[in-house]
Structures are given as C-alpha cells and as structure tokens.
Amino acid sequence: MTKGPATRATILDQAVDTAYAVGLGGLSIGVLATRSEMSKSGLFAHFGSKEALQLAVLEHAREDFIARVIRPALATPRGESRVRELFTGWLRVTVDRSRGSCLFVKAATELEGWDGPVREQLVRDHRDLFETVALVFSTGISEGHFAADADPEQFAHDLHGILLAVYHARGILEDPAADNRAWRAFQALLEAARP
C-alpha cells in the first residue's frame, strides 16, 4: 500500500530537512522515502531521479531565502538601510531554521570537486547571491551613503565571510557572542565604506 498523496511543498519541506540531516549529496529518493515514510514510487513520480530531487531541494531553499531575505531588503529604501535590512534578514533566517548551518554552506564543502548539474546550480546560486549583495550595496554608493570608490564585489565577499563565521561560531562552537561579533564586523565594514 502506498501512502496518500502529499503536496509537492510538503514533500520538499521533508526533503530539505533530510538534506540537512544527511547532506545534499546523501539525499536520494530511497533515503527520503525511508526518512519521510512516503512511498518510493510516489517520490519517483514526483522527481524522477536523485539529481532532480537534489535540484528541487536547492530550488526550494533558494526560493525560501529570496522570500525571507532578498525581497524584504528590496522593499526597504535604497542605500544603507537596505544593506542593513539584508544583513538583518540573513542573520535571522539562519536562526529561524534551527537546523544548524546553512544548507548551501554545507553543500558547498560537500560538493567540492564534484561535477554535474547540482554543483553547477550551487555555483550559479552563489554567484546570483553575490551579485545581489553587490547590487544592494551599490545603491548605498549612488545614494551617497558609501564612498564612490567602495567596491561592491569586495563588500559582497566580505559580508559572506561574516556570515560564514557566524554559522561556524554558532554551530560548532555554540558561542553565545556569535551574533554580537557578526554585528560588530558588519558595522566595521560599513564604517570602512563611508565617504
């Protein structure tokens, strides 16, 4: 007997949870079937292959990040306040999850040296993210909040480092000062960018 139908969104939520637990590379239709108690044939009907499942999980996580972090930032006035909203949202979304570290960060260390569409998608997602951060920062240059010669790409890279450090400090070190340190690093980055 197969279980009743489940919506794609419900399945994907389970799939994302499974990816956090076993790693994106370890996520297969068989593993998801076992952990979610959904039928393997039903999951095959939804996804067709392990790779398609992994790509669907990346897409689901990406859309969640865009909805919770990118869109609220873009709805905030251009310039420094938009940059602050972006950082605030990014820091918050990783706490909400309570699944430990970012799925993309985990996947990035895991998929190093891999080839194929899942890795390519992960690289594209990171590039899109960096470009979005750089674009948000550059509204601060055109609004006169940051120096004309400040480098938006360098800012995106540095901000990413701050987030990686806070994931790490929260995750393995369980450092209660992690978020405070991230805020201080962020403030210093803004200070350095002022005209």
Next chain:
Amino acid sequence: MTKGPATRATILDQAVDTAYAVGLGGLSIGVLATRSEMSKSGLFAHFGSKEALQLAVLEHAREDFIARVIRPALATPRGESRVRELFTGWLRVTVDRSRGSCLFVKAATELEGWDGPVREQLVRDHRDLFETVALVFSTGISEGHFAADADPEQFAHDLHGILLAVYHARGILEDPAADNRAWRAFQALLEAARP
C-alpha cells in the same frame, strides 16, 4: 596475509587523505582499511576504535597546522609583521594541501549537533586557534602597531571569517580572485585596527 608494517605517520597521512574524501564522520577503521589497502587488524592494533582514529587524525592535522603556520609566525618579530606572517602561512597551507577546503571546517559543518569526544576536541582546537590568533594580534597592540582599544578576540573572529570566505571562494566557486579578495579584506582589517 596482512601487509607489512607501516609507520604511524604513514598511516595517519593516509587517514587524513581519507578524512578529506569521506568526511571525518565517515572515517572508520574499515573504510581506511579498504581505501589504504592496509589490514584491518593492523589498523585496529594501531588505533583500537573509530573514535580513537578520528581523534588521531585531528591531532595529526593540528600538529601539521602548528608546524606550518603557528611556529613560523611566532618566530617572526612581535606586532604587525607577526600577524602578517600568520595570515600568509594560513592562506598558503590551505593551497599546499590541494585537498580543497580545510579539514577542520569540513568537520565543523559535519559534526554539528554531534556529541562526544571528537566534537569536544574539535571545539577545543578551534578555541585554541582563536586564542592564539588573539594573542598574536595583541603583540601588535603592545608594540604600538594597533590601537590600545582594538579587540583581539574580535580580530580573531574576523580573520577566521576571511579564511572561511576564501576556502569557499576557492572551493565551490573556483574564483581566481579569491586570494586577492582575502588579502584586501585582511588589509582593511589591519587599517581599521591602527592607532
């Protein structure tokens, strides 16, 4: 027939390679035996348990890092030049390895939420590292190269973020500008610390 005797150092080199390939959590005596073509009984005689093997790998990687990064820094004059030597060594050692990302970073995302001696050792190693970086930075305060109110712990945290970002940019993104970006971030960190 068992293979001939191998020195502990040779075995540990193989074990570190295996840990890079399968993750520290995936490293067991059985897996190491298969990948290294050494006898399982011989490996058991050396390590006794999976956990002891994982701890030995962490110790081996730690000693390597101390020899290649920490000691050369401590042999450099106190102050900014020592901080620069530390950063230079840290950046270089991760390239020498050509195994992708740092074993400690990989293990940190992998061992989140685990309990037991391997995780505890990893946390201790990270704390030791942060304290050493803070101590190296504070020689720059006492030498007058950095401001008296600069925060050595914050510096250690920020420097760690720069290294995490460069691992990531080199690893998954294969960004040729990764090291250059890390250097720019490091210079900005020093600038912000000046008296």
